[in-house]
Amino acid sequence: MRIGFFLRDLKVEGVQVVTVRLVEALTKLGHQCEFITLTSEKDLAVSENIKHHVLSITEKVKYRKANIQAEKFLQWLKTEEKEKSFDVIFSEHGETNDIISYINDPRLIYCIHNSDEHTYNNKNxxxxxxxxxxxxxxxxxxxxxxxxxxxxxxxxETSKNSYKSISRIYNPFSFEEIKKLSLQDTAYDLPENFIVFVGRLEKQKNLNLLLESLVKMKSKINLVIIGEGSLEHDIRNKAKILGLEDQVFIYPFCLNPYSIMRQAKMLILTSIHEGFGNVLVESLICGTPAISVNCPSGPSEILSGDLLKYLVDSFEPDVIAKKIDEISTDVDNEIPSSSYDKFSAENIAQEYIDFIYKVKKEGL
Structure with a gap:
């Protein structure tokens, strides 16, 4: 099958990373996968035999005016499909979803990676x-x-059942690749005895809560933050105000965060909301406990069964600090592979193939 993946770009960010993994897994199954991106920005390594089409749409896409970009996409698609049509094209970003929302073609699949539940609940x-x-x-x-x-x-609950169909397919993870990368040297000179956060330095990730929890801990432990974003200056200031400047280390995103995850005592997520929580699964694959607050959506679906002890049903710094102290001294922190097997790239790729055949059988 010819399968397209429509994204904003191929930068080192969560959606792009899992999409590249999925494409690699589908390619191994013999399918022709292709990237279609709005811009040419590209940091991720992609196999040379996977086509990458760039639409050169550099202006920010806004839903109200996305019909303009939709016309450009349709012109490109018409030209591109002269010899062979796409079976489906998965739209992966908010901007690309805004574009396909103006196009009446059921081959264009609307993929959602982030939850709006928290912001919705705070609306009038x-x-x-x-x-x-x-x-x-x-x-x-x-x-x-x-x-x-x-x-x-x-x-x-919120969409009035206007969709043609709705499915849940988890993000894919390449266990062998992640484990192999976790054994490499780290990109940075790290402190001893540390916990780690990996992600964007933005409001959604709620890093103030993580810093406030660090202050409340009984044991002294370092915090390594791997990420970039608009709040880096604020986070450094907050750490200084709390007297944590000697315990908090901030480094930029790197292509291999897994070696850092493997060396950490645990990975911590204190987000206001998530779509899934990729770093939780990645940490578990590296053999490192992953602690998360029970935010919508994803963490409770990952940290279940034997891993339920890592889920914190509170946004209170005292409670989170107690959990970090508890896990850091727990001798029984072995992560069974059975707890994350369902997220393997091979399993998820097959779920996508089954999904495509299902919608094609139903006449798209």
Whole structure:
């Protein structure tokens, strides 16, 4: 099958990383996968035999005016499909979803990687009504893929059932590759005895809560932050105000965070909301405990069963600090592979193939 993946770019960010993994797994199964991106920005290593089409749409895509970019996409698609049509094209980013929402073609699959549940719950009744109308219109007649049950359930609740179908398919992870990379030297000179956060330095990730929890801990431990974002200066200031400047180390994103995860005592996530929580699975694959607050959506679907002890049902610094202290002294922190087997790239790739055949059988 000829399968397209429509993204903003190929930078080192969560959605792009898991999409590249999925493409690699599908390619191994003999399918012709191709990237279609709005811009040429590219940091991720991609196999040379995988085509990469760049639409050169550099202006920020906004839903109200996305019909303009939709016309450009359709012109490109018409030219590109002269010899062979795409079976499906998965749209992976908010911007690309805004574009395909103007196109009545059920081969264009609307994929959702982030949860709007938290922001929705903080809206007034009028703005909730506006949100429902907007998302209902965006996904009308579309096949929708959500990366967690939490996102799927929220969408069912808010979208007035305007979609053609809705499915949950988890993000894929290449166990062998992640484990191999975790054994390499780290990109940075790290402190001893540390916990780690990996992600964007933005409001959603709620790093103030992590710093406030660090202060409350009984044991003294270092915090390594791997990430970039608009709040880096604020986070450094917060650490200084709390007297943590000698315990907090901030480094930029790197292509191999797994060697850092492997050396950490644990990985911590204190997000206000997630779509899935990729770093939790990556940490577990590296053999490192992953602690997360029970935010919507994803962490509770990853940290279940034997891993339930790593899920914190609170956003209180005292409670999170107690959990970090508890896990750091727990001798029984072995991570069974059975707890994350369902997220293997091979399993997820097959779920995507089954999904494609299903929608094709139903006449798209």
């Amino acid at each position: 009744l009028y703005n909730r009504w506006k949100y429902k109308n907007k998302i209902t219109k965006k996904i009308s007649g579309k096949h929708v893929v959500c990366v967690s049950d939490g996102i799927k359930d929220f969408l069912i």
